[in-house]
Amino acid sequence: MTAAAFAVGTGAQAAVTAAARELLALLQREPAGQVSSSVYETGRLVADAPWLDGHGRRLAYLLARQGADGGWGPTGGYALVPTASAVEALLAELVRADPAGPPAPARPELAAAAARGLATLARRLADGPSMPDTPAADLIVPTLAGRIDAHLSHLDGGYGWPLPSVDRRRVDAVTALLATDRPVPSKLWHAYEVLGPAAAERTEIVPIDGAVGASPAATAAWLGHRRTPERPARAYLDAVVARHGGPVPCCTPITTFERSWTLATLARAGVPVAPPPGLVAELAAALGPDGAATGPGLPTDADTTSVALYALARSGHPVDPASLLRYDLGSHFCTWQGEDGHSVTTNAHALEALGWYARHSRDGAERYAARVTGLAGWLRDAQRPDGRWADRWHASPYYATCSAALALASYAPAQVADAAIDRATDWVLATQRDDGGWGRWSTTAEETAYAVHVLLGVGRPMTTKVRESIHRALAPLCAEHSEHPPLWHDKDLYAPVLIVRAAVLAARQMALAVTDAAHGRASIPVQQGAEQGMIGSA
Template identity: 80%
Template sequence: MTAAIVARAGQGPALAGAVGELLALLEREPHGQVSSSVYETGRLVADAPWLSGHPERLAYLLRRQGDDGSWGPTGGYALVPTASAVEALFAELVRAEPSSRAGPARSALVPAAARGLAALDRRLADGGPMPDTPAADLIVPALTTRIGAHLAHLDDAGHPPLPGAPRVLPPVDRRRLDGVSTLLATGRPVPSKLWHAYEVLGPAAAGRTEVAPIDGAVGASPAATAAWLGQRGGAPRAARAYLDAVVARHGGPVPCCTPITTFERSWTLATLSRVGLVAPVPGLVAELAAALGPEGAATGPGLPADADTTSATLYALARLGHPVDPVSLLHYDLGSHFCTWQGEDGDSITTNAHVLEALGWHARHTRDGAERYAARVTRIAGWLRDVQRPDGRWADRWHASPYYATSCAVLALAAYAPSEVADAAVDRAVEWVLDTQRDDGGWGRWSSTVEETAYAVQVLLGVRRPIRPRVREAVRRALEPLCIEQTEHPSLWHDKDLYTPVLIVRAAVLAARQMALAVTDPPRGDTFVPVHHGADQGMITTA
């Protein structure tokens, strides 16, 4: 074990042990721990019935269907996984020779498909906005087109109408999908981020010679890799080995993005080091540094480098005593703020918060950092302040919960922004968090979750302010839910559907627990308890 855990009075051996276990997992399982995805699993059912674990994937889809017939959480987030699961079940039903003799019986698939189709029909008829998740505007029209073809096939075969299900789905806006298909057919360059959704790009993508597996994966996606491999008769061994390994690790169902090595390690180490829970980890530090290229770091093989992963990597390295000049981030500078990648549709609060931390550290602690980066730090801080919601929160495109975005913004502003820019915004965020605590002591968008409670506590205790009685009481009430050991967390992070990066969430909970314990049970009655690590050490006033 190469990790050194910083023990601190008041944190207790259980917390230190949990941090040690987490760090060991980072080293032992470099592919990363990610929850399984209904969307991605549905694509393998439809496009790769030849892959091992097919019966288990079908059973997983049936098990995850909700009482209303849909898949996924409430609201718009159910659209993409429901479309994928419905198309997958119909793909299985129309196969000339069912591929899963040992799996769920047809008598179980038919009613699930009918209920899912009815739920999808209701959602499309409502005409609500697409979820702001990657490729949703490509996925939904592509899958509804396939579902329409399956329904036509069943009609042609004389299959009776499915009870309670429509014969035809409402029309879906195809302009973005048609535009991408046209671009692919021209042979002109396309953004490499599209390959993460290769499975819905259609025949035009098959002729693109620049698409090739990296470490066996196309776009770091099992679904994209399976679709690419299916077009080539299953011959490329590296891609098949990648899929077999993913299926073996997850027992049939698969995640949307894997591996997530750099993403998982950078977020986890940055979170722990921010509150002083981990000292330099030589092997992980070296591998993070190696992940940085001229344009920064990417989440997974086949994905483009992005400002978010790059910032977290730079910040983690700096906090762990191995600073790297953040010049690669300048590739993403738009003037007023930073993009996640060039050509991004929309803006990201959390990406800019992470950029602020990375540049802010270097502006404060390196010889020429202030001259090179201080003006950008002030500019990003002003942008974050200006996009704060009137009620004091922030919301972002990479996470379903405003508590995540608010914690990212507050921690960055409180640590690195000029006080005249940050103070009022931070105070508004604290008041919003206090006002939205639930009766059970936790916080959450839909209901209390340990993850969102952790972010709320980080907002309350990461602002370098004297702790008011109301804040202390809110943290005291949150400590019990924070200390519940939880092996599964609701999926709140954005990919093609919602997912959980397990170790990243666990690190956030441990960091918040450390902060809360320092305040609710200060060692030896100390008035000040350090919660920041290294050169950025700050003090929480508990008196």
């Protein structure tokens, strides 16, 4: 890999380093992690847990987040899940109120928002639901559609019903499973709230650290099925609401996920900060014989395992990646056993974890080099004709393209990687927006950061075209951002705040180094890419 210049003494570079140190401190101070609030998850608490503190704030959040078209969430299919959740939640609130009694002050506003949302939902379902590959969407939408129709049968408000029919085959299959003695796959725990009353009898579904499937909605629904109080689950919900002020995220805590991605991103870009030893030790402790999980009650997965392994290795604490092999399908790695489909970014991260160990450990090449080469070929073949990659865990192709291109550049043989990397950089250059940034729907700092990581992190010679592109990217990359749009896949889209911030900071350092070098400022080399053994070491 080529060395990037790091300007000494410039205020911008010093600010990046200081911000990165603050990120590491936040990882320790707030171990649950920082995640954006979710319309879907908040709607489920409005519907299923009106007794929980902050109910009024959650209702206000839903009303404030409704779009001009009457729906919730971004454009297209991504709006289906949050819109269905918000509409069902508002109707549930209206059904709970006594229409014959004195009207609650907010009742007309709730009714108007529900009517607008219902009309939007009906139109989108009538057009044929095109649901992105977000977790449990094929369970969530038909289940909520059924609940909405049930609410409408109790309301005399001229809403119009029933909704257009929705494919219920997956719901029926899960319902049939719940009627047997077969265990419920742990990946379904995260969506317990849509499994129905039959799930209440399943003794294998239990809170872990108070949480069912690391989900406030799942935990609230599980708690609603209990005949006696379950204090750890209630304490978990109270703590989540207190941290987020009413609205809640889809998944919390995300300790291992947040720490792994943040450390790996800073290390990969050569940001000169070292993680505290305690943070590294806690991350190592999260790895078991089956790998690591994002949160309590979620299954261990190859993605979290891979990034944790890579972050530990780059932090000076390498761990044999043997736990990854349980996800090896021969051609590629599954995210978890029984996964429907496959993930490009999971396999890119597996390539990094195996590739680093194969290159740097005494017996690593003998044990893993052949697997690294085979996996690199699979990743290359997953590239789209235009040069990008796309993935099931993120709405933006810039994230997938960044993950795949950097992994191939660092660990794939040149004959496997070179042409794919060239196509990826050409696609990134060709899709830069007029404002200098990148984005699927509009320019975002996060997607701009991934584009910069591709252009500067794959070890290609610096061309005039790349230098000009990076110069144009500085404005959106260095602007102040109060929040980042949700682009990551959970039950609806979310933003893992510190992970995104790490990607932006790392890209900002790389871009500033190019600018400083172009202006002839004094610089020292900071190695980028896989050859750096620890964060901050040259």
